[in-house]
Amino acid sequence: MLSSFPQGGIVQVIAAARLAKAKGVLAALLISCGLLAHAQTSASAPNSDPTYQALRNVGLGGEAFTVSKLDVKRDAGHFHLHSGTVCFLAPVNGKVTGAVFQGDGTLILDPPIDVERKNLKMLTGENEFSENFDHAVFRFTDSTYDEIKKGSTPSTGTCDAGPLKESQHATRHRLHFNLDARILADVFKSSPGGLFVAFIHGSRYSDKMLFAVDPQGVPEFAESVVGFDPIAINLSPEEVCLMTYGENKHGYWSAFHFSNEYNNGVPPAGEQKGVIHIASQKLDTTIEKNGFLSGKATTTLVARENEIRVLPFRLYRTLRVQSVTGGNGKPLSFIQEDKNDDFQFSVILPAPLAAGEKTSITTTYSGKEAVIDEGGGNYYPASREDWYPATGGPAPSDFSDYDMTFRIPKNLQITATGAMLSQTIEGGQSVSIWKSEVPQQVAGFQLGDLKEEDVKASSTDVTVAAYANREPPDFIRPLMGHALGNFSTVSIMKGPLSEAQYAVTLYSGYFGPLPVKRLSISQQTACTYGQSWPQLVWLPICSFFDSTQRHAFGLDFRDRGYWDAVTPHEVAHQWWGHLVGFGSYRDQWISEGFSDFSASLFLQNAYGEKGEKMFLKFWSDERLSITEKSKMGFRPIDVGPLTLGYRLNNGRSGDWVARGIIYPKGAFVLHMIRMMMWDRQYHDQLFKETMQDFVKTYTGRSATTEDFKAIVEKHMTDQMKTFGNGSMDWFFNEYVYGTELPTYNLETADFTPDASGSVILNLKLKQSGVSDNFRMLVPIYLELSNGSMFFLGRARLVGNTTYEQKIPLKGLQGAPRRALINYYYDVLAN
Ligand SMILES: [Zn+2]
Numbered sequence: 001m002l003s004s005f006p007q008g009g010i011v012q013v014i015a016a017a018r019l020a021k022a023k024g025v026l027a028a029l030l031i032s033c034g035l036l037a038h039a040q041t042s043a044s045a046p047n048s049d050p051t052y053q054a055l056r057n058v059g060l061g062g063e064a065f066t067v068s069k070l071d072v073k074r075d076a077g078h079f080h081l082h083s084g085t086v087c088f089l090a091p092v093n094g095k096v097t098g099a100v101f102q103g104d105g106t107l108i109l110d111p112p113i114d115v116e117r118k119n120l121k122m123l124t125g126e127n128e129f130s131e132n133f134d135h136a137v138f139r140f141t142d143s144t145y146d147e148i149k150k151g152s153t154p155s156t157g158t159c160d161a162g163p164l165k166e167s168q169h170a171t172r173h174r175l176h177f178n179l180d181a182r183i184l185a186d187v188f189k190s191s192p193g194g195l196f197v198a199f200i201h202g203s204r205y206s207d208k209m210l211f212a213v214d215p216q217g218v219p220e221f222a223e224s225v226v227g228f229d230p231i232a233i234n235l236s237p238e239e240v241c242l243m244t245y246g247e248n249k250h251g252y253w254s255a256f257h258f259s260n261e262y263n264n265g266v267p268p269a270g271e272q273k274g275v276i277h278i279a280s281q282k283l284d285t286t287i288e289k290n291g292f293l294s295g296k297a298t299t300t301l302v303a304r305e306n307e308i309r310v311l312p313f314r315l316y317r318t319l320r321v322q323s324v325t326g327g328n329g330k331p332l333s334f335i336q337e338d339k340n341d342d343f344q345f346s347v348i349l350p351a352p353l354a355a356g357e358k359t360s361i362t363t364t365y366s367g368k369e370a371v372i373d374e375g376g377g378n379y380y381p382a383s384r385e386d387w388y389p390a391t392g393g394p395a396p397s398d399f400s401d402y403d404m405t406f407r408i409p410k411n412l413q414i415t416a417t418g419a420m421l422s423q424t425i426e427g428g429q430s431v432s433i434w435k436s437e438v439p440q441q442v443a444g445f446q447l448g449d450l451k452e453e454d455v456k457a458s459s460t461d462v463t464v465a466a467y468a469n470r471e472p473p474d475f476i477r478p479l480m481g482h483a484l485g486n487f488s489t490v491s492i493m494k495g496p497l498s499e500a501q502y503a504v505t506l507y508s509g510y511f512g513p514l515p516v517k518r519l520s521i522s523q524q525t526a527c528t529y530g531q532s533w534p535q536l537v538w539l540p541i542c543s544f545f546d547s548t549q550r551h552a553f554g555l556d557f558r559d560r561g562y563w564d565a566v567t568p569h570e571v572a573h574q575w576w577g578h579l580v581g582f583g584s585y586r587d588q589w590i591s592e593g594f595s596d597f598s599a600s601l602f603l604q605n606a607y608g609e610k611g612e613k614m615f616l617k618f619w620s621d622e623r624l625s626i627t628e629k630s631k632m633g634f635r636p637i638d639v640g641p642l643t644l645g646y647r648l649n650n651g652r653s654g655d656w657v658a659r660g661i662i663y664p665k666g667a668f669v670l671h672m673i674r675m676m677m678w679d680r681q682y683h684d685q686l687f688k689e690t691m692q693d694f695v696k697t698y699t700g701r702s703a704t705t706e707d708f709k710a711i712v713e714k715h716m717t718d719q720m721k722t723f724g725n726g727s728m729d730w731f732f733n734e735y736v737y738g739t740e741l742p743t744y745n746l747e748t749a750d751f752t753p754d755a756s757g758s759v760i761l762n763l764k765l766k767q768s769g770v771s772d773n774f775r776m777l778v779p780i781y782l783e784l785s786n787g788s789m790f791f792l793g794r795a796r797l798v799g800n801t802t803y804e805q806k807i808p809l810k811g812l813q814g815a816p817r818r819a820l821i822n823y824y825y826d827v828l829a830n
Helices: 010-024 026-039 049-056 114-124 144-150 162-176 179-187 494-511 547-551 564-570 586-606 610-627 642-648 659-677 685-698 705-715 718-723 729-735
Strands: 060-076 077-089 098-109 129-140 196-202 209-213 239-247 250-256 276-287 293-303 308-313 321-323 333-336 346-355 359-369 371-375 380-381 402-408 413-416 419-426 429-433 445-448 449-457 463-469 520-524 529-535 536-540 581-582 701-705 743-753 759-769 775-783 788-798 801-809 818-821
Touching: 026 547, 049 179, 049 586, 060 098, 060 144, 060 610, 098 114, 098 144, 098 162, 098 196, 098 250, 114 642, 129 144, 129 162, 144 293, 162 196, 196 743, 196 788, 196 818, 250 642, 276 308, 293 308, 333 581, 402 413, 402 445, 402 520, 413 520, 445 449, 445 463, 445 536, 445 801, 449 494, 463 494, 494 520, 494 564, 494 586, 494 642, 520 564, 520 642, 520 701, 536 564, 536 743, 547 743, 564 586, 581 586, 581 685, 586 610, 586 642, 586 705, 642 659, 659 685, 659 718, 659 743, 685 701, 685 705, 705 729, 718 775, 729 775, 743 818, 759 775, 759 788, 759 818, 788 801
Parallel strands: 276 402, 463 520, 520 536, 581 701
Antiparallel strands: 060 077, 077 098, 098 129, 129 196, 196 209, 209 239, 239 250, 276 293, 293 359, 308 346, 321 359, 333 346, 371 380, 402 429, 413 445, 419 429, 449 463, 529 536, 743 759, 759 801, 775 788, 775 818
């Protein structure tokens, strides 16, 4: 959903402007204090639950044991405790939730899937992952206490409490993840949970290593507080992970489902994790002139499991909760630590919910910095998906209904996700009411001193509404009169508006209609990224600069057509990411790659004769992004397969490498399928049918890589069918699950006349640099004497091989100028 761009140039200017702004909002604080004082007379104070407090402050208990040759196996993680002492934490609610180990230990990790074994090998340079440690901290809600006790002998020894404190410090201040709240959820239950987390002080790879197993899905162990954190990745629904969080060595070394879930060979697809599903949200939100936000959210949710007392939410860290009440109006206890620590918001119910049970809670909250006043009537919604209590547990693609009321200063305008039902002026406020037209994964808004212009997207039911600010934000002002001249987004907005209008019509033809009546396109003050929410697209303000202006600010550096593609990419997310969600981080390439691909369709179709050139340039740029060596010395394609998603970023491969794979290589996969399906007579017809079936089948839910493969197999051509023995495994194994990149050499491509006077093409095409089983259909084109390109057919190549054919060109008038392969970048190759 995010289309970000490596930072540089003007970004710093913006950051500085924001900081200054944040320091200046004093009036907001006063409002906040007023509300807080009122709320706390009728509700529990945050973090006051006694069991939570006991966990938060837990220390070592008195129990110690001597261990010798004790093996603790947690899924694919084997802890060999050769010798040493284990000291348990004091029990909470009668349950022991942790231990400190001191001595001589080894962790062996043996992932159940090949892609993970390969990834570990790349990171360690070794065939076996084997880390030695002299101390470790285990936190658990499973049977670890009994298991260690049974396998060891009581000891009078003691342990240093330092490692425990270090682990608590790491989760609170480095990872910003409230592990205590997660443990609390299981401590409340009548039977043991399944959580196991090990903080390992390793000596070979890292002294800041974390191994975790959680049947509820790996929690988001890392949250960004300031700026971008490459390890803030949602790994759910997978249950097992190994990560490191040291300064220069950070990343997810491995993640996977429970090993036994791979017993039938296929990874489980589309699992829904997270203990709650949010059915609907009723959000009443007030935004002051200075950006201060206060909200009242009534959240209706359904428990996915039994005995749910702790409800985990995602709420922007500066939005502080004043009170939470249950359906009966009674105050509920809640957890929300400092905004700079492990700030996640959780609600504690007095009695547990059973699986399938529904309840409603109402949360009031407020704070500054969630919406930032950028000056000149420009506002930046810094909290994107968490300006209200959203699904906090890991649950990709949780679709909910939204009813929203916004109260803003009456001289400002707002646009939001969903349909606007009414807008009235009440006192000094403009009050608007919005409702989702279809279930959404997220809701959002853009406000400001906005000018609106609407157009209808032809052949669709969708009205595209463009919003531009009447005045530039403060950080732009000093630049005006210089490089920016008389900069105004209002006058430039017509460009993005017509781009979006064209894109909606084009994509509706390819992928099927959008089930909504309206799409808003708004500028945002962020310089280098756009974003798409259901029915709301934000475009980066710097995309409104012309190329000379961007050059002046150093923004054209390696832009690779970013600025031409940003609007069609973000509009495409209405289909990819919103209409059809994605199953997990392994499937995110479907959202980003398909959106990038869609931008290529746009470039090819929207610009008349220029289109083909732009299309070819686009694919040439995409290929370069995938194959160009990074500063760290890696070609992105070699770092790992598409299905590692943002885990491709790590301390070794760099923090931007994932962007160079998920978007462009994901796009290439779909482009290659389109090209395989292309037909001289019916052109894109089969491809359109495939994509429309995919959208129709997965509207309002999430699709996995395997789901998409099945749809392709349902529609593939006879040629694809016979080439792959009825399956597309060969192609997905090569380009989606694999990292191969073939090289093609057209060694001979000449024409000789035959006896009947027509022409014969003598073709010799070599495929190399691949494994023996690598197979590909390589398209051959002829450039005709009039300069047009003619699709001749596809050569079938398997392994490192040379294809040699004499092909009679019947019915051609005169010899073609030349024969060539891969003219449209049909196959991603060297
Ligand atoms: Zn995107």
